[in-house]
Amino acid sequence: MSSPYTIRWGILATGGIAELFTKDLMLDPSTRQVSDVKHIVAAAASSSSASRAKEFLETCKCPSSAAAYGSYEELVNDKNVDIIYVATPHSHHYQNTMLCLLNNKHVLCEKAFTVNAAQAKKLVETAKQKNLFLMEAVWTRFFPLSTQIRKMIQSGDLGAVHRVIADLSFGQDVENTWGANGAKHRMVNMDLAGGALLDLGVYPLTWCFQTLYHTVPAASRKPPSVMATVETYATGADEKTSMLLSFPSAPGGTHVAHGIALTNFRVATDPDGHYTSGPAIRIQGTKGEIQVSGPAFRPTHYRFIPKEADLDPHRIKAGRNPKVQEMDCPIPGWGMFWEADECARCVRDGKMESEVMGWEESVVVMETMDQVRRQGGVKYPEKIETVEYPVQL
Numbered sequence: 541m542s543s544p545y546t547i548r549w550g551i552l553a554t555g556g557i558a559e560l561f562t563k564d565l566m567l568d569p570s571t572r573q574v575s576d577v578k579h580i581v582a583a584a585a586s587s588s589s590a591s592r593a594k595e596f597l598e599t600c601k602c603p604s605s606a607a608a609y610g611s612y613e614e615l616v617n618d619k620n621v622d623i624i625y626v627a628t629p630h631s632h633h634y635q636n637t638m639l640c641l642l643n644n645k646h647v648l649c650e651k652a653f654t655v656n657a658a659q660a661k662k663l664v665e666t667a668k669q670k671n672l673f674l675m676e677a678v679w680t681r682f683f684p685l686s687t688q689i690r691k692m693i694q695s696g697d698l699g700a701v702h703r704v705i706a707d708l709s710f711g712q713d714v715e716n717t718w719g720a721n722g723a724k725h726r727m728v729n730m731d732l733a734g735g736a737l738l739d740l741g742v743y744p745l746t747w748c749f750q751t752l753y754h755t756v757p758a759a760s761r762k763p764p765s766v767m768a769t770v771e772t773y774a775t776g777a778d779e780k781t782s783m784l785l786s787f788p789s790a791p792g793g794t795h796v797a798h799g800i801a802l803t804n805f806r807v808a809t810d811p812d813g814h815y816t817s818g819p820a821i822r823i824q825g826t827k828g829e830i831q832v833s834g835p836a837f838r839p840t841h842y843r844f845i846p847k848e849a850d851l852d853p854h855r856i857k858a859g860r861n862p863k864v865q866e867m868d869c870p871i872p873g874w875g876m877f878w879e880a881d882e883c884a885r886c887v888r889d890g891k892m893e894s895e896v897m898g899w900e901e902s903v904v905v906m907e908t909m910d911q912v913r914r915q916g917g918v919k920y921p922e923k924i925e926t927v928e929y930p931v932q933l
């Protein structure tokens with residue numbers, strides 16, 4: 541058996557998600573039955589100080605050989621780094637990812653990919669010109685649960701899929717958790733591209749896209765039309781966003797399918813935190829329905845409910861339906877290693893983009909969010925909407 545391909549990571553920023561991702565990189569791949577690739581954390585950088593980067597590497601139990609930098613510029617110049625994970629707020633993704641690409645580093649950039657589609661297109665253009673791998677870190681797409689569901693749709697188990705309803709809503713006491721007007725927290729801060737849509741809404745959109753768009757052959761994919769209603773918070777960031785998408789070429793036929801993507805800071809998908817409130821995602825076809833429970837970003841369970849042939853709405857049936865298939869998909873860690881494995885395989889194979897989360901689809905999702913923001917009147921400051929580079933943020 542050949543030895544695994546090893547990829548050397550640089551971690552750009554040391555916040556909450558950087559820590560979860562880096563801890564996942566440190567897990568032995570055999571715990572998820574992976575033997576063809578492995579990961580090394582070669583360096584981390586904090587914009588605040590090298591000591592903060594060092595503390596971060598220690599917290600994540602990274603090897604003592606990993607370099608700790610006090611600036612992102614030093615990280616992108618490290619010859620021992622192959623790929624950089626960009627984990628800053630979305631406002632900074634464009635500038636930070638451009639910095640990495642222009643310094644010849646492959647990039648995995650957190651969601652939302654950028655602030656708008658124009659920035660996403662510019663990053664893709666740059667990666668293409670420089671022959672570098674670039675991917676938006678939509679980790680949920682790489683879960684075995686997502687792969688299984690996409691396969692079920694493609695193999696026709698659901699028949700023609702006509703509707704997907706997906707929700708990721710948090711039910712926060714927004715003023716007391718993230719601050720009132722003038723709040724600096726990234727969830728509501730316009731300078732950091734705050735708001736429900738870019739932070740949470742991207743997941744219900746992911747579910748609509750991975751089921752209604754990605755499952756269709758690439759040549760037949762058509763972007764959805766979009767209708768949205770948006771309410772804004774005191775800062776101007778969106779706090780309630782409901783989207784109706786019409787996909788003109790849906791799986792299992794040539795019909796139009798509806799995607800309903802919901803996100804809301806005030807009410808919760810799951811008010812008691814136990815995922816007993818019904819599915820977060822429903823994928824509805826003519827032959828049956830898949831219901832996914834758990835938060836839309838990290839679900840661990842789904843059920844397949846085949847449609848009864850003689851469905852009679854006037855007949856009420858009691859008891860459990862024995863035909864319902866319950867599927868548990870436990871995650872051995874936080875679950876960000878699967879997207880990291882994909883990056884390693886793509887770089888190993890000389891690919892610039894992943895088939896699972898490709899450039900075109902990231903751009904179409906950003907275009908969809910652009911339309912939602914336009915309809916809802918949400919505009920971020922010019923310095924974070926611009927495609928100019930470099931801009932000091």
Ligand SMILES: NC(=O)C1=CN([C@@H]2O[C@H](COP(=O)(O)OP(=O)(O)OC[C@H]3O[C@@H](n4cnc5c(N)ncnc54)[C@H](OP(=O)(O)O)[C@@H]3O)[C@@H](O)[C@H]2O)C=CC1
Nearest residue numbers: 553554555556557558586587588627628629630650651652
């Ligand atoms: N995939 C997922 O499950 C999740 C993804 N995310 C995404 O990851 C990104 C970061 O989120 P999260 O880790 O929660 O955010 P945090 O606020 O916890 O961390 C962001 C980090 O970015 C760096 N940074 C650089 N400039 C700024 C700035 N002006 N303001 C604030 N931070 C700055 C800081 O690191 P330093 O000082 O070291 O430079 C900071 O610690 C977002 O785009 C978010 O959408 C977030 C949570 C979950």
Ligand SMILES: O=C1OC[C@@H](O)[C@H](O)[C@H]1O
Nearest residue numbers: 557651727738739740837
């Ligand atoms: O990506 C995310 O998923 C989990 C949420 O808690 C977080 O706010 C968001 O950025």
